[in-house]
Amino acid sequence: MSESFWAVVPAGGAGTRLWPLSRRASPKFLHDLTGAGRTLIQTTVDRLAPLAGDRFLVVTGATHLAAVTAQLPEVDPAWIVAEPSPRDSMAAIGLAAALLERHDPEAVMGSFAADHVVTDPDGFRDCVRLAAAVARDGWLVTIGIEPTQPATGFGYVELGAELPHHPGVAAVREFVEKPSAEVATSYVASGRYRWNAGMFVARPSVLLDLLATPDPGFAAALRGIAAAPDTLAEVWPTLPRIAIDHAVAEPAAAAGRVAVVPGTFGWDDVGDFASLTSLIIPDPAGGPAILGDPTLVRSVDATGLVVPQGGRVVAVVGLDDVVVVDTGDAVLVTTRARAQDVRAIVADLADSAPELT
């Protein structure tokens, strides 16, 4: 890997569908959600270190700066940047691009969320290497995950023509939003769609110039902060709240400037307890998957997921595909099928017991 590859890790997002594990004050990237013994942000850095060496730039919320710094002793604290407030992914990744553009004009950056899971890191790195090579030619490159099911919880990328000088890499025809089940099925059947995993690889200048086309003020503001870091607190609240997909990826794709490297390395955004269940090694005896100390779990005729994080014994009798999450101050009981609806509990608590959210 070229020494000019930088790994950008935006560490944000509330993860409300993983309540009560994930909280505002302790979002999911700070947790070990797979039983690997490392938190999601730690495994993200582990996965990228063979490519990036010590060239990491982490962007996180000011309230998480101390926890992120403590969890990542291998990352230079000078390159852990605190957002004064959450302003969505374009501001976070764009700030990283602006900082790197000044610091290392030869850089290629790859942005990878701090809270995703990859089961084949070698395959992942092969894709990123290829993406970086394409990015050097001036493309904004995304990595499109080969769908293993017609998921309705992810956006998709539609593949266009193969790039002239990069076999196996396609131009992106279009980014599409989370589809209905019917549409997702047609996407998967067509073979022309990949999951949009939110991974973007590009030269920082390319990314900022692509942003400048629709929104020159936004790009200029980011470059201004990079030139005068003291102005961060003042300028930040004026930046648009917009996702990088909408701000850059979609218009750039329409302009034929985005390429997609297909990936098959086992990826999940750990969006809810249903997906989390599938990431945990199943109980060979057929009981529920356990995230935590298995000696705390007792089950009879039960499947699903038990997360004993409160130090208490958790006993489950006669329930299939149940999800039980025990923490120090809250217990959640739901099913894999209803895992998305955990948001409703968090919304309720936000009014009545915000200290629990």
Place this chain on the structure above:
Amino acid sequence: MSESFWAVVPAGGAGTRLWPLSRRASPKFLHDLTGAGRTLIQTTVDRLAPLAGDRFLVVTGATHLAAVTAQLPEVDPAWIVAEPSPRDSMAAIGLAAALLERHDPEAVMGSFAADHVVTDPDGFRDCVRLAAAVARDGWLVTIGIEPTQPATGFGYVELGAELPHHPGVAAVREFVEKPSAEVATSYVASGRYRWNAGMFVARPSVLLDLLATPDPGFAAALRGIAAAPDTLAEVWPTLPRIAIDHAVAEPAAAAGRVAVVPGTFGWDDVGDFASLTSLIIPDPAGGPAILGDPTLVRSVDATGLVVPQGGRVVAVVGLDDVVVVDTGDAVLVTTRARAQDVRAIVADLADSAPELT
């Protein structure tokens, strides 16, 4: 009511199907299981006080003596008797009979478990008054609850001929064990069966003499303890472990010595979380029944029972007839249909974590 009516309250039984609420060290009779603000043993005494005045005799395990004494300030501590060890109901109730036989030769005693629930105390007392009147004539009298469903969790009493001088009171043909669902349905359809609620009313001498017929040594041992209370610790471990149903009620019924007063006062032995659920006032909004602080419960599309006793918020999403019990050191999740199988968890813990049972 005659001043010679004594209420005997055997307070024993582990209540393992109500784990983790009920524990060896804190069995169900010490808990408020209906949200009434009084524990089961307190409501038992409340229910009987209009009949018994201050004539209570409570028999409990030595390990529960302090808790029972503290919960029942209205009962003379001299009449709260500690069993040195659990020896089943015949020893407990027989000891009470022997003590009362010496203390008050004119007494009629009625024995009522400390952990049952009665929803119509006036109707209950009417039945006990009638039972006491029949008992004065030398009968062993039980109260047979009119079945509201073909329950398989209770034993039944088969009614025989009406007693000559007591209209509405029948001789007992037979006590029968917990039936299959099919047999229970035929029992209820016949109209000739009542639930055996384990309530027995008799002169103490009648009860002991009925015991002496099949087991003269047992009756003599109990009378010996009453005559020389210092011998309790020595003699107690030699007594047979047998239920009063088998030791006295069944053979006495076969000999035509048992009468049954039918009762319709709403009775339950609170045997498991399924029956407990039906005793709690339902949520008018259609959510789960709650035993505890309702401000700790959040639910979406859920029914069943939530018991928030651990001080934590308990959130339930998308489960019908679920049972969630949160305590300080253990969480149980099951269904009303599987409530009986909680025993299996307790059996497992008895080996692996006895401190939790």
